[in-house]
Amino acid sequence: EPVTSAVNLPALMPETAAALEPFLPLMWLLGYFYMQMFGGSINEIEITYCGEIAAFPLSPLTASCLTGLLQGIVEVQVNQVNAPHIARRRGIQIKEASTASAKNYRNLIMLTVRGGRKAHCLAGTLLTQGDFRIVQIGDFRIEVVPSRYMLVTTHHDRPGVVGKVGTLLGEEQVNIASMQLGRTSVGGQAMMVLQVDDLVSGKVLKKLEQLSVVSMARFIELPEKWL
The missing domain is CATH 3.30.1330.90 (D-3-phosphoglycerate dehydrogenase; domain 3)
Incomplete structure (x- = not known):
């Protein structure tokens, strides 16, 4: 609890x-x-x-x-x-x-x-x-509003990454409610936290990590009672 x-x-x-x-x-x-x-x-x-x-x-x-x-x-x-x-x-x-x-x-x-x-x-x-x-x-300074379902990725800080992640999630019927970004340095490592409307399956996480630009993907679920 x-x-x-x-x-x-x-x-x-x-x-x-x-x-x-x-x-x-x-x-x-x-x-x-x-x-x-x-x-x-x-x-x-x-x-x-x-x-x-x-x-x-x-x-x-x-x-x-x-x-x-x-x-x-x-x-x-x-x-x-x-x-x-x-x-x-x-x-x-x-x-x-x-x-x-x-x-x-x-x-x-x-x-x-x-x-x-x-x-x-x-x-x-x-x-x-x-x-x-x-x-x-x-290592990432990032301001995140906690929500029931959150998807966290780390990736290379370069153009097009957000679009590729968004496209894959759209193909998997995962709706993005909001998003926050942070990075260690220009062109270095970056983090993206997405508030999503539903559970993200292990299959989708694996597909995200198979993208060449994505280093890691984690799904965070908070209990409904916490919110």
């Missing part, structure tokens, strides 16, 4: 609970999105809280992120209370850091997950109540 309230959290002052509660769905989203995007083993999780949120107790937010990360990869039901214990039993180190500076945001939360020799980063922010943005995926 997506975390949307502070019901199961340790006792907090009412004003503290009220300040934290809008961030719980964002924290869950970061964990859940990460596992669908990157997957793999997890040795260490580091969450950096930036901006105004850094002044509040961080453990409830971290627990919400762990709930999203662990959901679907453990057999037991995961919640805010047992998620930290499950993570530690699996040998996962949990680190928290905080800073008052959030650069261009009032609040910014950065999730870094290390597993084996790999490390990936995901970052998000809360603009207003219920208005979330994913602002970094891996």
Whole structure:
């Protein structure tokens, strides 16, 4: 179940609970999105809280992120209370850091997950109540509005890529609702996040990855209850 309230959290002052509660769905989203995007083993999780949120107790937010990360990869039901214990039993180190500076945001939360020799980063922010943005995926700065169905591709930054991907999706009857783009440098690697209306099959993902210009394709599905 997506975390949307502070019901199961340790006792907090009412004003503290009220300040934290809008961030719980964002924290869950970061964990859940990460596992669908990157997957793999997890040795260490580091969450950096930036901006105004850094002044509040961080453990409830971290627990919400762990709930999203662990959901679907453990057999037991995961919640805010047992998620930290499950993570530690699996040998996962949990680190928290905080800073008052959030650069261009009032609040910014950065999730870094290390597993084996790999490390990936995901970052998000809360603009207003219920208005979330994913602002970094891996090496790409990109502002994504989360939706039920999302298709993520990485590709070479060159003319015609968006058209080729759009044409293939049209042939497969996949309707694009909106799109965001980001890139590491001009002519380098780029990322495209598409909000689509329906499920994207493994067959379609394989066809996308067979395009010479596409490096990777992932389909992200969020539970309807989260939205």
